[in-house]
Ligand SMILES: *[C@@H]1O[C@H](CO)[C@@H](O)[C@H](O)[C@H]1NC(C)=O
């Protein structure tokens with residue numbers, strides 16, 4: 001190999017290593033011990049946490065068996081629904097299950113009053129967006145996390161909150177992709193027209209990847225939208241189109257019918273499957289599914305591996 005070729009190779013290698021270091025967090029130090037009681041592949045642990053405005057919070061954390069302090073891991077947040085808790089969310093979303101998520105750290109934050117910012121019943125004094133930013137900053141210091149691979153998902157009110165994060169340019173720049181499930185996308189409006197509303201959102205410039213799951217037999221957060229708790233719930237396909245429109249991916253989709261034993265209609269945006277942005281907004285409408293997380297016990301497929309595959313396509 002010539003000297004100039006070798007120099008080029010060394011420069012390339014350095015550039016690649018530089019990229020790898022830039023993407024990982026400052027927590028990647030050789031032999032840095034896990035916090036007390038936490039072991040790779042061990043039990044999920046509850047952690048007490050103080051957010052920067054002084055509010056006492058907590059979350060559950062699961063460390064995958066593959067975790068080592070020198071290899072940057074993905075970080076996946078999973079937010080629970082209203083009136084249920086972080087532990088319930090771990091059991092329905094299964095992000096601690098190595099079969100679905102072998103390598104990512106799973107975090108299940110606990111909402112104050114079992115609810116999340118953005119819903120009409122949430123405690124107005126609680127700043128959950130700040131809580132998430134504070135957790136990201138603390139977790140990336142404490143563990144070896146790939147900061148380009150932080151993801152958010154959630155159920156119902158937690159799905160609505162996942163969308164609230166996607167819509168906030170101060171936090172959506174820290175999270176690579178979003179997966180709300182049976183989400184409650186409350187809009188503060190006196191007159192409720194579920195299909196007429198352009199859901200307000202300050203998402204910034206990013207094309208924000210979003211995958212949404214909803215059952216057409218959901219009576220809690222109905223697919224067709226309704227007026228609820230004094231606010232408006234949008235019609236779900238309209239809400240998804242709003243995301244595609246905001247992301248600049250158009251209002252038309254590529255539709256795949258009768259997936260998963262005929263239960264699922266999948267919409268992928270933009271419609272042109274050759275477009276480099278194809279699939280950045282997706283929707284799984286599930287026939288006969290009620291207000292729940294799609295799994296083999298509630299319908300014909302598991303949503304979690306589909307979410308993991310979607311997350312795997314996107315990094316910051
Ligand atoms: C992260 O939070 C934990 C729990 O509240 C705390 O003990 C620890 O000091 C924090 N670490 C950093 C780097 O802020």
Ligand SMILES: *[C@@H]1O[C@H](CO)[C@@H](O)[C@H](O)[C@H]1NC(C)=O
Pocket residue numbers: 236237238240241252253254255267283
């Ligand atoms: C995708 O297109 C199909 C066919 O036009 C339509 O029925 C469906 O509602 C669209 N999906 C979304 C999320 O808009």
Ligand SMILES: *[C@@H]1O[C@H](CO)[C@@H](O)[C@H](O)[C@H]1NC(C)=O
Pocket residue numbers: 272273274275276
């Ligand atoms: C689809 O996208 C490809 C790649 O960007 C482009 O070349 C092609 O013209 C597009 N097709 C249509 C129908 O817009």
